[in-house]
Amino acid sequence: MMKRSVCKRISLLAAVLALLTIPANAMHIAEGYLPVPWAFGWMAVCVPFVVAGFLSIKKKVALNPRAKVLLAMCGAFAFVLSALKIPSVTGSCSHPTGVGLGAILFGPAATVVLGLIVLLFQALLLAHGGLTTLGANVFSMAIVGPFVSYGLYVLLKKTGCKPALAVFAAAAMGDLATYVTTSIQLGVVYGNFLEYLSIFALTQIPLAIAEGILTVVVFNVLEKYAKEELRDLSVL
């Protein structure tokens, strides 16, 4: 009896979700799809962050030479996660960003560079995102996402939250913030902000949760085997 009502509820939920379904490919802004002033405007906005990112990496690596290999791993983690197009409840696919881990370990500035590398790879080789929209995409995925992740992690840590839980929340919210930003970026140019939000952010909710969990998986290993490094980076 019980089972049946659960089943009914799930199918009702499915029906509601199906109604909401807008066939969408919720990812980065495609090549050429931002007007020229916006495209170059976003690039200009990103330049100081990228510069700060390179400086931050240089400083962090000089302070903790052993952290270099961890930084490489954070970049690689973003590579894996942003290659995984995962089906979502809106009936379309999107992919996580994977930059939360880097933001938590190395801070948001350093992560800008990691995100930039991933986005360049996808723009150049996969026709995914684009060179003209690189600025806008870097802003959403490599700046807003990591800053939200980092801020939330620091905040939660201060309140005495368990590190793993803080990592989960930080990574998930950073992921979501990236796609909310993308919606805003398209909304201010083309209007229909809410529609973009439903394409991008709604699709992203379960993926953000998945990203949070996967980040915790890696963090669990680090917490056990690289405690010293994490302390040096003042993550713990």
Next chain:
Amino acid sequence: MKLWQKNLILVLLVVLIAAVPLWLLKDAEFGGADGMAEELITETNPDYEPWFSPIFEPASGEVESLLFALQAALGAGVVGFVLGRMTAKKPGEKQ
């Protein structure tokens, strides 16, 4: 709970999150349909002309999936290598 048990449960949870939509929404397209947000743009702004097109586009869906797989493989290789080194027993270390 041991670390690997905890992580195994978490990974299975992620698999579940990815699989449930496939099972719930049997008719959905799960669009690899690249460019649905673009469609909304062109729908709502019929005058808009994309002013730049990708320099290089994968020749087919197969080639694209090759490149995506390559991206994931490279990343997973590095992550595995680093975590492997980190968790390996150091020489002379007792069990």
